[in-house]
Amino acid sequence: MIAKDLRSGVEQLGNLIAESSSIVPFTGAGISTECGIPDFRSPGGIWTKNRPIPFDEFVASQDARDEAWRRRFAMQPTFAAAKPGRGHRALAALYRAGKVPAIITQNIDNLHQASGFKADDVVELHGNTTYARCIGCGRAYELDWVKQRFETDGAAPDCIDCGDPIKTATVSFGQAMPEDEMRRATELAQHCDLFLAIGSSLVVWPAAGFPLMAKNCGAKLVIINRDPTEQDDVADLVLRFDIGETLGPFVGN
Incomplete structure (x- = not known):
């Protein structure tokens, strides 16, 4: 059902929330646009201006690694200035109320953690851009350290332990999805009674499969997204309105 107004x-939506005991939100870039973080796929989005760098290219090419880090540092003021929006705060309120056991997100901006979710209860399918990891041994690095080395050497640094490349702790095209996060997201989708898909175009697989999985396991499915998605027809409720305005009434005090 598509909401008329x-x-x-x-x-x-409020009635569905009230009737539910286990709500699993699933968020995409649309929830963070009011926070000043541009999305990737929409007209004018990041990927219309810069071609994404696939993982195999990042691994094989120093030039690709340098370009990836140039782009990340160019975005640093945007990510640093972003604060949780009304959508983030509303979901955090449901989390504090015990309605939401954990949240699944495609986002890499750390805003759900900043809104009040415990880090362990944010299932990041595509990683996190606020720190870096060695792609070999997995050692974590602060972005300030990477930036200092990048500016000093004029090139993206390698791991000081194993010598493999360091990249943001995000999942690039062609990179394997994180097994633990995929497993936990599957469990959450299979055992909730209300699944909220918020701000996602639902075209990136396998992540886009979780709303359908929840629906097939008996949950009610709500899609909140400005634009139509391919899963609207199976949803119990579709709200094509501004996410902040839609979820704002649920922020609480």
């Missing part, structure tokens, strides 16, 4: 849609 914001007021009735919010009322229907």
Whole structure:
């Protein structure tokens, strides 16, 4: 069912939330755009301006690694200035109320943690851009350390332990999805009674399979997204309104 107007849609959403005991939110880039973080796929998004660098290219080419880090440091002021929006705060309120056991996200911006979710309860399918990891041994690095080495040497640094490349702790195209996070997301989708897909185009697989999985396991499915998705037809409720305005009434005090 597609909500005809914001007021009735919010009322229907509120009823579904009230009736549910285990709500699993699944968030995409759309929830963070009001926080100043541009999305990737929409017209004017990041990927329309810069071609994404696949993982195999990052591994094989120093030039690709240098370009990847140049782009990341160019975005640093944007990520550093971003604060949780109304959508993040509303989901955090449901989490504090015991309605949400954990959240699944495609986002890499750390805003769910900043809104009040415990880090262990944020299932990051695509990683986190606020720190870096060696792709070989997995050692974590602070971005400031990487930037200092990058500016000093004029090139993206390698791991001081094993010598393999260091990249942001995100999942690039062609890189394996994190097994533990995929397993936990599967468990959450299979055992909730309400699944909220928020701000995701639902075209990136396998992540896009979780709303359908939840629906097939008996959960009600709500999709909150500005644009239509391929899963609207199977959703119990579709709200094509601004995410902040839709979830704002649930922020609480």
